[in-house]
Amino acid sequence: MTLQELIDTKNFINQLSVDCAIFGFHDNSLKILLLKYHELNLWAIPGGFIFEDEHLDDAAHRILYERTHLEDVYLQQFYAFGGIDRTEKNNPHRQLLANKGIEIDKDHWINKRFVTVGYYALIDYTLSHTFPDAFNETCAWFDVHDLPEMAFDHKEIIEKGLEHLRKTLDYDIVGSNLLPEKFTMKDLQNLYEAILGEKFRRNNFQRKMLSLNILDRHEKLFSGSANKAPYLYSFKKK
Amino acid sequence: MTLQELIDTKNFINQLSVDCAIFGFHDNSLKILLLKYHELNLWAIPGGFIFEDEHLDDAAHRILYERTHLEDVYLQQFYAFGGIDRTEKNNPHRQLLANKGIEIDKDHWINKRFVTVGYYALIDYTLSHTFPDAFNETCAWFDVHDLPEMAFDHKEIIEKGLEHLRKTLDYDIVGSNLLPEKFTMKDLQNLYEAILGEKFRRNNFQRKMLSLNILDRHEKLFSGSANKAPYLYSFKKK
DNA sequence: GCAAAAGTGTTCTCTGTACACCCATGC
DNA sequence: GCATGGGTGTACAGAGAACACTTTTGC
Numbered sequence: 001m002t003l004q005e006l007i008d009t010k011n012f013i014n015q016l017s018v019d020c021a022i023f024g025f026h027d028n029s030l031k032i033l034l035l036k037y038h039e040l041n042l043w044a045i046p047g048g049f050i051f052e053d054e055h056l057d058d059a060a061h062r063i064l065y066e067r068t069h070l071e072d073v074y075l076q077q078f079y080a081f082g083g084i085d086r087t088e089k090n091n092p093h094r095q096l097l098a099n100k101g102i103e104i105d106k107d108h109w110i111n112k113r114f115v116t117v118g119y120y121a122l123i124d125y126t127l128s129h130t131f132p133d134a135f136n137e138t139c140a141w142f143d144v145h146d147l148p149e150m151a152f153d154h155k156e157i158i159e160k161g162l163e164h165l166r167k168t169l170d171y172d173i174v175g176s177n178l179l180p181e182k183f184t185m186k187d188l189q190n191l192y193e194a195i196l197g198e199k200f201r202r203n204n205f206q207r208k209m210l211s212l213n214i215l216d217r218h219e220k221l222f223s224g225s226a227n228k229a230p231y232l233y234s235f236k237k238k
Numbered sequence: 239m240t241l242q243e244l245i246d247t248k249n250f251i252n253q254l255s256v257d258c259a260i261f262g263f264h265d266n267s268l269k270i271l272l273l274k275y276h277e278l279n280l281w282a283i284p285g286g287f288i289f290e291d292e293h294l295d296d297a298a299h300r301i302l303y304e305r306t307h308l309e310d311v312y313l314q315q316f317y318a319f320g321g322i323d324r325t326e327k328n329n330p331h332r333q334l335l336a337n338k339g340i341e342i343d344k345d346h347w348i349n350k351r352f353v354t355v356g357y358y359a360l361i362d363y364t365l366s367h368t369f370p371d372a373f374n375e376t377c378a379w380f381d382v383h384d385l386p387e388m389a390f391d392h393k394e395i396i397e398k399g400l401e402h403l404r405k406t407l408d409y410d411i412v413g414s415n416l417l418p419e420k421f422t423m424k425d426l427q428n429l430y431e432a433i434l435g436e437k438f439r440r441n442n443f444q445r446k447m448l449s450l451n452i453l454d455r456h457e458k459l460f461s462g463s464a465n466k467a468p469y470l471y472s473f474k475k476k
Numbered sequence: 477g478c479a480a481a482a483g484t485g486t487t488c489t490c491t492g493t494a495c496a497c498c499c500a501t502g503c
Numbered sequence: 504g505c506a507t508g509g510g511t512g513t514a515c516a517g518a519g520a521a522c523a524c525t526t527t528t529g530c
Contacts, residue, residue: 013252013253013254013353014251014252014253015251015252015254015290016251016253016254016353050320050353052253052350052351053322053351054322055320055321055322056318056319056320056321056353057320059320077317077318079315080294080315080318080355081294082288082293082294082295082297082355083293083294084291084292084293112290113290113291115251115254115288115294115355117318117320117353167406168405184482185482185483186481186482201519201520201521201522202481202482202483203482203483203484203485203521203522204519204520204521206482206483206484207484207519208518208519211518220527222528223528224528224529225480225481225528225529226478226479226480226481226528226529226530227479227480227481227482227527227528227529228480228481228482228483228526228527228528229481229482229527229528230481230482230483231482231483422509423509423510424508424509439492439493439494439495440508440509440510441494441495441509441510441511441512442492442493442494444509444510444511445492445511446491446492449491458500460501461501462501462502463501463502463507463508464501464502464503464505464506464507464508465500465501465502465506465507465508465509466499466500466501466507466508466509466510467500467501467508467509468508468509468510469509469510477530478529478530479528479529479530480527480528480529481526481527481528482525482526482527482528483524483525483526483527484523484524484525484526485522485523485524485525486521486522486523486524487520487521487522487523488519488520488521488522489518489519489520489521490517490518490519490520491516491517491518491519492515492516492517492518493514493515493516493517494513494514494515494516495512495513495514495515496511496512496513496514497510497511497512497513498509498510498511498512499508499509499510499511500507500508500509500510501506501507501508501509502505502506502507503504503505503506
């Protein structure tokens with residue numbers, strides 16, 4: 001959908017949007033997938049609008065698919081952001097419209113304040129393809145603690161999503177969505193240390209995870225390094 | 239505001255609303271304050287619409303005030319409900335409009351599907367005044383496990399709010415908002431047993447609460463009964 | 477054999493639970 | 504004194520933290 005087609009669309013709910021914080025795990029740190037408006041030096045999490053007769057969750061999945069081509073993703077709603085100034089600063093729509101010389105009415109819905117519902121997605125970093133979408137943006141992964149200049153209040157949305165992820169931490173859901181099919185205990189530990197921002201004892205962490213009874217142990221991983229080969233694990237299928 | 243004034247209002251965000259589940263504690267059980275549309279046999283939690291330029295949290299406070307005259311209330315947002323059929327069943331607006339013979343356009347915003355943001359309020363049961371508001375409804379407290387016929391999907395909203403309350407349970411916030419200024423340890427225990435739906439050992443509960451260091455102990459409460467008088471407690475001021 | 481990292485064992489502490497006992501109160 | 508319910512003590516079990524020890528791997 002082009003910007004012109006977007007602003008001509010009539011059957012969106014006015015002043016309501018969905019934004020998705022996409023978390024991935026790589027290089028022992030928690031990453032987030034951001035889209036860049038390439039004419040602008042602004043990054044954003046993928047977001048969009050809800051059709052008048054569309055389930056909010058369906059809208060979140062659709063928007064995620066349209067803007068990243070990710071399907072069958074774990075998505076969790078976490079908070080509705082309703083500040084009156086939240087779309088005032090770093091508003092890429094206004095800047096793009098101005099750049100393209102498109103004149104739109106001051107009362108057009110895209111110029112109004114939006115309430116946005118935040119969702120987070122958990123995806124396997126190794127399976128994601130980052131690619132430019134119809135808005136001619138580029139995509140890239142960023143460390144959650146080292147974000148670039150963000151559109152709107154997207155930095156606060158990411159923070160709140162991460163906080164929700166931490167508070168409602170489910171070892172099974174988080175691990176099975178953020179790690180590849182098979183992984184070592186060290187991978188798992190690195191993941192939880194990155195999310196929770198604290199270090200654990202190697203041996204105690206291992207015992208804790210095994211006691212949860214959510215892992216299957218597989219063959220050992222021979223990496224060629226001069227030490228004992230770790231077992232590979234996967235999450236048990238339901 | 240009358241129903242006619244409501245439907246004539248132009249500066250609400252279309253298809254977005256706020257609903258507040260108001261929790262109170264009485265007779266050792268968790269109660270919820272419901273409003274009744276007196277021409278209909280339908281009960282609802284107080285809800286309303288958001289002005290185009292109003293903070294979502296401010297809207298929640300305003301709606302709560304307009305419909306119950308409660309002020310300075312602890313309010314917590316917990317979830318946005320976005321199902322496409324959520325306003326189809328038990329829709330009091332349509333029934334009231336039909337009863338009053340008010341004809342409105344099928345495309346009028348009040349006939350559309352609404353996404354609603356759920357908040358819960360925690361109030362001291364003894365301080366609340368239940369009274370009919372401008373909609374000529376009546377109000378009453380109900381046990382959360384024994385609800386009457388509810389408008390829209392309000393039963394599910396209450397369930398989800400209660401679930402959120404349980405999961406994010408903060409002894410200080412919940413206790414200091416749901417209990418009167420001074421209370422006995424037994425009152426406190428009854429409150430948490432009602433919320434969590436489980437029984438605790440009297441002595442262990444007491445030790446746990448005292449170890450949290452959030453209570454001040456005051457004089458004893460002489461009730462006239464033939465047993466040791468319990469201490470009164472209050473939550474420490476910050 | 478040796479270094480490096482994985483895997484397992486053991487002890488200690490803390491929290492939560494279950495049971496027991498004592499204390500205050502009004503009759 | 505006695506029944507009733509409040510307050511405190513203590514012992515046991517399980518989880519988590521800190522430490523040590525053994526095993527596996529490639530050089």
